[in-house]
Amino acid sequence: MPSNDNMAEIVLENSSNTLFNAPLAVEDQDIEGCIGVVGMPSDWTHSSRIGARLGPEALRRATTRIMKEYVPATGDAFYDALHGGSWRRNPDKWIVDLGDANIDPTSVDNTTASIAEMTEYVRSQRGVPLALGGDHYNSYPACLGYSRALTKIDPNRRFGYIQIDGHLDFSDRLGAWGHFNHATNGRRVSELPNVVRENMVWIGVTGWVSGGELSLIEDMGGKVYSSGDVHRLGAKKVAELAIEQATRGCDSLYLSMDIDAMDAGYLPGTGSIVHSGITPKQYCDILDVIAKQPIDGMDIAEVAPTLDPSGRTEAISAHLLYSVVRERMLVTA
DSSP: OOSOTTHHHHHTTTOOOOGGGOOBOOTTOOOTTSEEEEEEOOOTTOSSOOOGGGHHHHHHHHHHHHHHHHSOTTOOOEEOTTTOSEEEEOOSOOEEEEEEOOOOTTOHHHHHHHHHHHHHHHHHTTOEEEEEESSGGGHHHHHHHHHHHHHHHOTTOOEEEEEEOSSOOOOSOBGGGBTSSTTTHHHHHHTSTTEEEEEEEEEEEOSOOOHHHHHHHHHTTOEEEEHHHHHHHOHHHHHHHHHHHHTTTOSEEEEEEEGGGBOTTTOOOSSSOOSSOBOHHHHHHHHHHHTTSOEEEEEEEOOOGGGOTTSHHHHHHHHHHHHHHHHHHEEEO
């Protein structure tokens, strides 16, 4: 693990929850083939509704509830009414939780370096980093570490990128927050040396967007599917089209999930509210399709539990994660 190898024990010592009740990673543990969970409890680069720094804790709590209530630890079979079929929990090691990155609220640079160090470690060990935000800026350092690790594995390796989001996040800068904030993460990812820019795809964008930013994406060959496209074409069709573009000539695929692609009527506990967004069913259908691809890096962002006392935001977001990882979590009974 990185130099702060005791971070998981330190950060999680007051909580019994890890993501999907996963074991905590230990020093020098073999994590090849595993999902390696990295928390990013930072929302100091958000410009409006604050609270996403509590997202990693909320996601761990809600996904642990899924495991305790719905997926038997004994290995007994259960029926998945949504997807069909009988399943058991995967008895093999498939996920470990590395705890949270060290967050410095006074320094975006320090926080960026800390997150990138952890995701780089996971991917360089042939694991799959799953980073938990935090506001959406944090997906950039998560992808930065992933990008660096791919270069170490193979200098010629390139990756495609899918961002599910109510916004483009493709600004070059935002007011006092400068070049590094929740409105610039997509732009910063596009500048990474081994991303294939024409393989960058956005799904679920809603409402007004900057014409200049959209033109930049289109000029570089990227593709944007709006929430209207999802409603009109169907979630699974849009996901298939996105995969077709994002994986062209690439051996790797990075997935960034901002929960605010979902209509705020379903999910109000997030930093940037959108209306007429995609539904929970559409979001899960998109993820069911994408999850069958060889994703080797991902993040989820903008879960702000204090903005939704009902608890449904974290519960729905936990199910989004379930949709992404169920291919690894379960085996046919």
